[in-house]
Amino acid sequence: DAGVIQSPRHEVTEMGQEVTLRCKPISGHNSLFWYRQTMMRGLELLIYFNNNVPIDDSGMPEDRFSAKMPNASFSTLKIQPSEPRDSAVYFCASSFMGQGSYFGPGTRLTVT
Amino acid sequence: GDSVTQMEGPVTLSEEAFLTINCTYTATGYPSLFWYVQYPGEGLQLLLKATKADDKGSNKGFEATYRKETTSFHLEKGSVQVSDSAVYFCALSSGNTGKLIFGQGTTLQVKP
Numbered sequence: 001d002a003g004v005i006q007s008p009r010h011e012v013t014e015m016g017q018e019v020t021l022r023c024k025p026i027s028g029h030n031s032l033f034w035y036r037q038t039m040m041r042g043l044e045l046l047i048y049f050n051n052n053v054p055i056d057d058s059g060m061p062e063d064r065f066s067a068k069m070p071n072a073s074f075s076t077l078k079i080q081p082s083e084p085r086d087s088a089v090y091f092c093a094s095s096f097m098g099q100g101s102y103f104g105p106g107t108r109l110t111v112t
Numbered sequence: 113g114d115s116v117t118q119m120e121g122p123v124t125l126s127e128e129a130f131l132t133i134n135c136t137y138t139a140t141g142y143p144s145l146f147w148y149v150q151y152p153g154e155g156l157q158l159l160l161k162a163t164k165a166d167d168k169g170s171n172k173g174f175e176a177t178y179r180k181e182t183t184s185f186h187l188e189k190g191s192v193q194v195s196d197s198a199v200y201f202c203a204l205s206s207g208n209t210g211k212l213i214f215g216q217g218t219t220l221q222v223k224p
Contacts, residue, residue, distance in 0.1 A: 031209050031210040031211075033210070033211070033212075042214075042216055042217065043156075043201070043214050043217070045211070045212075048209065048210075048211055050209050055209065055211075056211070091155055091156070093156075095209075095210025096210070097208045097210070098144060098205050098207060098208040098209060098210040099144075099161075099210070100144075100146055100158045100161050100205075100210070101158070101210050101212055102158060103148075103155040103156040103157070104155055105154065105155045106154075106155050
């Protein structure tokens, strides 16, 4: 298996622009998670889906952030409009029945 | 709510030294416990796990035993290598969604 796939690996954008991060989970996994990692705040869970349904989005920082999972093999995290404080590494992870999450390589986002 | 506490880092050791990174948890019920490792510039990798009391997880020379009586899951390795330098995260998961509660991470530096 190719593992969790994320794209792009790096994204540099200007403040105010829309950013879309993409994730393909491991085939057969039923849960998907979006995390953000920064030096200041460490690793934060933003939102997670179970069987494509959003279960808990309490970690989404603001209405500028939205996430979708239209099917079992694809999810997006969108930031609109982006701000410099959104600069971070964003990780997607997937899991099967709580047996441990497998993380993607991350997307390093820089907003100037 | 559920929580995980790890020893503060950084931990600096010489090659071939014995490693212990302490982890304790608070949880209702019987969570699964995990150790993840993050090498510089990479995503988190599942290192080992234990799903019930007295289970021992092991991988790549690392071990951790699920101790219900002390609510602990300490990570150990008998002889560390420079290549083990990374950030180590302890985590727990309750239920079958796979949602993880992470500790703050412990940085390990191994010097030749």
